[in-house]
Amino acid sequence: MKMTQASQNNVQQLNMTFCILSALAIIMVAAGHLGYSVLTMGELFPYYSFHIPLFMFISGYFYRESEEEHPLLYIEKKVFRLLVPYLIWNLVYGIIAAAMRACGFTMGEGISFRTLFIEPFLHGYQFIYNYASWFVPVLLIAEILNLSARLILRKIGKLPVLTHDGWLAATEWIMLVGSLIVGVITVQLAIGGHVWGNYKAAGRILFLFPCYEMGRFYHEKLERHDTLGNLPYFAVVLTVQVLLNICCSGLAFSSVWCTGFANGPVIPYVTSVTGIAFWLRIARVLTPAAGVNREVRYLGRNTYAVMMHHVMVFMLIKAVIAGIASTTGLCGDFDFEQFHSDIDYIYLVRGSEQFKMVYLAAGVILPLALQYGLDRVGKGIRSRGPNEAVRFAIRK
Numbered sequence: 001m002k003m004t005q006a007s008q009n010n011v012q013q014l015n016m017t018f019c020i021l022s023a024l025a026i027i028m029v030a031a032g033h034l035g036y037s038v039l040t041m042g043e044l045f046p047y048y049s050f051h052i053p054l055f056m057f058i059s060g061y062f063y064r065e066s067e068e069e070h071p072l073l074y075i076e077k078k079v080f081r082l083l084v085p086y087l088i089w090n091l092v093y094g095i096i097a098a099a100m101r102a103c104g105f106t107m108g109e110g111i112s113f114r115t116l117f118i119e120p121f122l123h124g125y126q127f128i129y130n131y132a133s134w135f136v137p138v139l140l141i142a143e144i145l146n147l148s149a150r151l152i153l154r155k156i157g158k159l160p161v162l163t164h165d166g167w168l169a170a171t172e173w174i175m176l177v178g179s180l181i182v183g184v185i186t187v188q189l190a191i192g193g194h195v196w197g198n199y200k201a202a203g204r205i206l207f208l209f210p211c212y213e214m215g216r217f218y219h220e221k222l223e224r225h226d227t228l229g230n231l232p233y234f235a236v237v238l239t240v241q242v243l244l245n246i247c248c249s250g251l252a253f254s255s256v257w258c259t260g261f262a263n264g265p266v267i268p269y270v271t272s273v274t275g276i277a278f279w280l281r282i283a284r285v286l287t288p289a290a291g292v293n294r295e296v297r298y299l300g301r302n303t304y305a306v307m308m309h310h311v312m313v314f315m316l317i318k319a320v321i322a323g324i325a326s327t328t329g330l331c332g333d334f335d336f337e338q339f340h341s342d343i344d345y346i347y348l349v350r351g352s353e354q355f356k357m358v359y360l361a362a363g364v365i366l367p368l369a370l371q372y373g374l375d376r377v378g379k380g381i382r383s384r385g386p387n388e389a390v391r392f393a394i395r396k
Contacts, residue, residue, distance in 0.1 A: 016291075017284050022303050025054045028051040029132065030364060036353075036356040038360070044245060050271055052135065056209075060219075061218060067147065089133070090133075097109070121141075122200075123200065123256075136304070138208060183269065186258070189203075211276075240274055248262070249263055346359065
């Protein structure tokens with residue numbers, strides 16, 4: 001069946017909305033690593049209260065039931081799109097870390113089987129310069145976990161004692177409620193100090209998994225009802241968020257380490273919902289103005305590259321400043337010791353908070369430029385024949 005022009009326009013608009021949402025999300029990730037609150041709405045929506053759950057939400061939104069018809073093909077596709085590029089870049093950053101240690105830097109572990117293939121699934125900080133990509137193995141496992149759970153539910157739904165259609169209709173509720181129960185228990189265990197060491201690997205997955213299911217649930221159950229006008233919509237979301245800020249002891253938490261849950265096991269999911277709801281509607285409002293903007297679409301479709309490389313770009317900027325400081329006497333307060341030992345050290349020229357915009361802009365643009373170059377190389381290789389094709393880019 002051919003899509004009508006109106007249907008094609010709706011799909012295009014929808015894709016653009018989520019491109020904008022993805023672009024905003026990755027900018028928040030990079031800004032969060034700078035301590036730059038440019039998109040927190042005056043700290044009303046702290047990045048660390050929702051931005052990693054937002055990425056899970058977006059991924060869950062794009063899951064389709066048709067994937068369950070060929071589960072092994074789905075897993076293979078996810079491995080090649082997510083894990084293989086990660087492992088390649090992990091090796092590259094292992095080599096970079098070794099070279100930088102030879103130059104006096106103290107960050108990053110040595111290259112070994114463990115740091116190449118095991119620690120990415122345990123914490124993802126093995127070579128430090130690509131630590132922001134810890135999310136990739138977590139997302140892969142969440143995708144496989146989601147598929148596996150749905151295949152099990154499909155098998156259960158075929159039992160004679162159940163009404164198949166009714167069971168299928170309840171699947172989204174079962175996945176959402178079940179994952180939330182497990183997530184809340186995980187957060188409670190983390191608050192009690194029971195999610196530590198290597199348990200954090202499982203903790204972060206179980207904590208974030210409900211956010212993946214929220215994306216799927218929104219697509220299947222809520223999106224068609226999401227028609228409230230902008231004024232009442234924002235009034236409700238902002239009122240809830242203001243009350244949360246007033247009543248809670250700080251809204252930020254650490255998804256990667258499963259820590260910082262200062263307000264009990266439920267509030268992290270509440271702030272995830274309010275943050276996602278706010279920025280989803282912002283993305284929808286911006287969609288008509290953005291049109292089919294190529295730059296925004298490219299950023300929204302290549303958040304993987306920015307996630308993988310923006311921390312290294314920050315290091316490159318600091319390296320340039322270090323060169324200026326050592327050769328000209330300018331930037332005399334540059335801390336060389338921290339530069340060599342602390343990945344989170346951010347030097348601000350003349351102490352200007354606004355200089356973080358230089359880091360942020362470069363942290364987004366340079367990884368995209370690198371990805372664009374790889375795209376061009378990949379296109380050239382593919383044009384020579386299908387047997388020489390190499391996938392360089394992640395595509396949703």
